Amino acid sequence: MRFWVGAYAPDTGAAEGIGILQAGEADAPGASGPLGMVATAVSAPGSPSWIAAHPTHDVIYAALEFDGTVQAYRRTGDTRLAPLGAPVAAGEAVCHVAVAPDASHLLASCWGDGRVVRIDLDAAGRPSKPLVAPEALDPYGSSPSEGAVSTGARVSGAVVPDLAAAARALREAAGDEYGHLVPAYDEVPETDAESEEAAAGARVSRAHQAIFLPGGLVATTDMGFDLVRIWRVGGAGLRPVQDVTLPKGSGPRHGLWHPSGHLYVVTELSCEVFVLAPDREGRWHVISGEPLLGTLETDTAAELCTDRHSATLYAGVRGSDTVAVLSVRGSGESLQLTALAETGTHWPRHHVVFDDTLLVAGQLAHEIVSLPLDPRTGIPGRVRHRTASPSPTRLLPMR
Numbered sequence: 081m082r083f084w085v086g087a088y089a090p091d092t093g094a095a096e097g098i099g100i101l102q103a104g105e106a107d108a109p110g111a112s113g114p115l116g117m118v119a120t121a122v123s124a125p126g127s128p129s130w131i132a133a134h135p136t137h138d139v140i141y142a143a144l145e146f147d148g149t150v151q152a153y154r155r156t157g158d159t160r161l162a163p164l165g166a167p168v169a170a171g172e173a174v175c176h177v178a179v180a181p182d183a184s185h186l187l188a189s190c191w192g193d194g195r196v197v198r199i200d201l202d203a204a205g206r207p208s209k210p211l212v213a214p215e216a217l218d219p220y221g222s223s224p225s226e227g228a229v230s231t232g233a234r235v236s237g238a239v240v241p242d243l244a245a246a247a248r249a250l251r252e253a254a255g256d257e258y259g260h261l262v263p264a265y266d267e268v269p270e271t272d273a274e275s276e277e278a279a280a281g282a283r284v285s286r287a288h289q290a291i292f293l294p295g296g297l298v299a300t301t302d303m304g305f306d307l308v309r310i311w312r313v314g315g316a317g318l319r320p321v322q323d324v325t326l327p328k329g330s331g332p333r334h335g336l337w338h339p340s341g342h343l344y345v346v347t348e349l350s351c352e353v354f355v356l357a358p359d360r361e362g363r364w365h366v367i368s369g370e371p372l373l374g375t376l377e378t379d380t381a382a383e384l385c386t387d388r389h390s391a392t393l394y395a396g397v398r399g400s401d402t403v404a405v406l407s408v409r410g411s412g413e414s415l416q417l418t419a420l421a422e423t424g425t426h427w428p429r430h431h432v433v434f435d436d437t438l439l440v441a442g443q444l445a446h447e448i449v450s451l452p453l454d455p456r457t458g459i460p461g462r463v464r465h466r467t468a469s470p471s472p473t474r475l476l477p478m479r
């Protein structure tokens with residue numbers, strides 16, 4: 081099995097562009113065998129931190145985070161991609177793209193300025209005509225005194241600056257013999273947690289993901305304003321339907337639609353998974369939530385995915401470098417944490433389940449690892465295979 085690998089380029093990482101991962105033997109149906117990077121499919125110095133596939137064509141789309149653009153690439157060979165059309169401007173620090181099931185458009189989410197942008201796709205999959213959706217409003221108020229995040233310390237993947245300073249001081253005190261045992265929190269990528277806005281306690285819109293729902297609806301997460309925004313897709317772009325407010329300072333990051341009709345959302349800052357659902361009138365509500373007990377105060381949650389049976393969820397946790405295992409209960413309306421397992425790598429930015437294997441992109445370890453899943457409990461075991469991979473941030477199965 082092969083995967084496209086999104087990554088950070090040398091300005092903040094080490095990758096040249098979009099890579100290709102071989103998981104398992106070339107002729108094996110699963111991904112449980114040895115891992116190896118095959119090639120760099122295309123150079124992308126703008127940092128393709130998130131990639132998504134066209135539903136029918138051999139085309140993938142990259143959020144070039146540090147260029148603020150979305151670029152389409154068509155497949156030209158087993159291991160090669162080539163640009164399809166020109167890059168399309170989206171917004172500051174575009175960090176996610178999602179392609180509509182009918183391939184008529186894609187949605188780009190911009191962490192830097194909070195934009196959600198609809199971008200049309202032509203018959204060949206070429207993007208154009210960006211249209212910015214209405215901006216979010218902070219339900220908790222916009223002034224620092226009213227709207228400051230209660231933790232005031234973690235924004236989009238960073239740990240508190242004081243923790244980084246403490247790590248450096250402790251490493252210096254431990255000396256050469258024991259300094260390597262201190263966690264490298266001071267090597268966490270610099271993000272908005274170090275900005276003047278965060279230092280002042282200001283809240284800023286941070287769009288992070290779009291999720292296509294049944295019935296022509298879309299959900300987007302706004303990590304900065306603690307919102308899940310529900311939209312209706314139309315020819316003129318996105319029309320706001322409803323904003324669902326999550327607890328202040330929780331930081332909704334990524335979510336997934338479940339076959340039961342529920343939307344599960346993992347919160348980056350508070351490390352919880354919330355369950356959302358519409359009532360009979362179509363109004364959306366938070367109906368339950370499950371904290372990822374055992375995580376540290378300085379942890380930040382990352383990706384959320386499900387197993388092939390949609391019975392178990394996996395939430396990655398950066399800092400303590402673990403993955404939370406949650407079972408789906410009832411008719412999907414509640415979740416139960418069953419384990420918090422070690423990933424065996426540093427800064428698990430993204431992960432996917434493929435059959436009986438959990439693949440994890442260790443961003444700061446510059447590697448991808450695979451862990452076996454217990455067939456009865458779904459709990460990951462110890463790392464089975466690993467391979468070097470520069471600054472991996474996204475694993476996308478090839479068709």
